[in-house]
Amino acid sequence: MKPTLHLPLLVLLAVTGLCQADVSFVDFNNNINSVLPRFSRPANHSRIFYGVMFDAGSTGTRIHVYTFIQSNSELPVLDNEIFQSLKPGLSAYADSPKMATDGIRKLLKVAKKSVPRLEWKKTPVVLRAxxxxxxxxAEKxxxxxxxxxxxxxxxxxxxxxxxxxxxxxxxxxxxxxxxxNFLTGHLSAAQNKKTVGILDLGGGSTQITFLPKLKKTIESVPVTDYIARFDIFNSTFELYTYSYLGNGLMAARLATLGALGAEGLEDRVFKSSCLPKKFMEDWSFGGLTYHLSGDPGxxxxxxxxxxxxxxxxKGVIHQPYELQDSNLFYAFSYYFDRAVDAGLIDGVQGGMLEVRDFKKKAKEVCSTMTKNPSVSPFLCMDMTYISCLLKDGFGFKESTVLQLTKTVNNVEASWTLGAVLDHFHSLKIH
Incomplete structure (x- = not known):
């Protein structure tokens, strides 16, 4: 049986658009009764409501349709998630924005099929790019x-x-x-000192976020932008967190090739020793096309x-003072995808890996990339970059164990569930 996940009352307020700073519990009960659907069920019936969140990333757009249950006797429960995605990302239409609407309409059809027609007008739809x-x-x-x-x-x-x-x-x-941390049950009052860290590797950017155990980790950051404080679920958290724009996997490919931000793309060929010597191909990202090749010389x-x-x-990624081994990190997005492509983990179950496993597999892939043309020509570059990012970037020990995952309790590992709260200003992030 699929586990159910209890949400605080705050989430219910959020997804129904009722969350206000001075809302009382009397107002809460009245509002919920007026907004949630009514069903012809026994006295202990449940009420079902929905939330739709679009994740517009650099390499694709994804839709998450969440189904929540509100019972008379229990807190709301996250009952189900419908997930669909399509490529390319919105940025691929930077010079022809009207063409981006076809994909959005296709994904909205998923929402229409997932949410009963009578609930459409009550179901919020949100997109975060x-x-x-x-x-x-800014204009594009x-x-x-x-x-x-x-x-x-x-x-x-x-x-x-x-x-x-x-x-x-x-x-x-x-x-x-x-x-x-919500999906793993680490945000309850009893568990919030044993949280897990996250490593998210997207196409354009990468993020690291964790709850420090040592004050020096907070005190030694280069600028205050690395620290965020907020209150949630009756607890206050002070996180080490940073997002590196341009260090996502696809942007890192371009940076490695010297192509990120380059001009005169039609007349230039970008070479790398990370690619097979005989490789030559056009590759597109963010609406631009690049001529790439291996380096025979x-x-x-x-x-x-x-x-x-x-x-x-080097010189871009800050190394936190502490990366405690006891603070387990969940790594997802392209960390997971490339580990699957390299045969390090199962594509459904995920798995535990040491940082050194990425380096070992990168060496193997790079040494055989010319002999195995069926393997992605970028796998050597990608695995080497991930190895370098973890070790020389963030400063993880080679023995550090990471949890590679795509879903947690059958829910996609991403920021979208947390964004339900953020959209309705339930979090005060400083």
Missing amino acids: TAGLRMLS AQALLDQVQHVFDESPFLVPDNSVTIMNGTNEGILAWISV SDTGFKPCYQEVLKVV
Whole structure:
């Protein structure tokens, strides 16, 4: 049987759009009775409501349709999640924003199928864009958001204020941390000192977030932007958190090749020792196309590749004073995907890996990439970058164990569940 997950009353307020700073429990009961659907059921009947969250990332757009249950005798329960995704991301339409609407409409059809028709007007639909749009100019990003807003406004769903916006990187890390720790049961009063850290590797950016155990970790940050404080579930948390724009896996490929932010793309070929010598291909990211190739005139393999990716990491990624072994980190997104591609973990179950496992597999992939053309030509570069990011970037020990996961209790590991709270200002992040 799939485990159910108890949510605080705050979540119920959030997804119904009723959360206000001075709401009383009397108001809460009255509001819930007027908003939630009524069913012809016995006295102990349950009421079902829904929330729709779009994650507009750099490499794709995903929809999460959450089903919640409110029982007369229990706190709300997260009953189900419907998840669908499509590629490319919104940023691929930076020069033709109207073309982005087709994908949004397709995903809205998923919401229509998942949410009963009678509940459409009561179900909030929200989109948060991440690194893909943060890397665009303000004008191009806003043009895309305007198109999405137009599609939302035409939909039969509840469209709250600020329903289509770009989320900053700090909130992305914090909300992912909240989602994973809620799903793992670490946010209860008894457990919140034993939280897990999160490592999220997207296409355009990467985040690290954890609850420090030592004051020196807080005191030794280069700037205060690395620390965030907020109250949730009757607890106050002070997190170490940072989002590195340009250090997501796809952006890191371009940075390694010297192509990130480059001009005159039509006349340039970007080479790398991380690619097979005979490799030559056009590759697109963020609406731009790059001519890439291996480097026949230089050595290939793990060592020269590592030196290339090290330039992308060194001096950019801050190493926290502590990365306690007792503070387990959950790693997801491209950490998980590439570990699956390399055969390190099962694509459904995930698994536990040591940091050194990425390095060992990177060496193996890089040494055989020319002999195995069926393997992704980027796998050597990607695995080497992940190894470098973890060890020389964040400063994890090679023996540090990471939990590689795609879902937690059958719910997608991402920031989206936490964003349900954030959208309705239930969190005060400082």
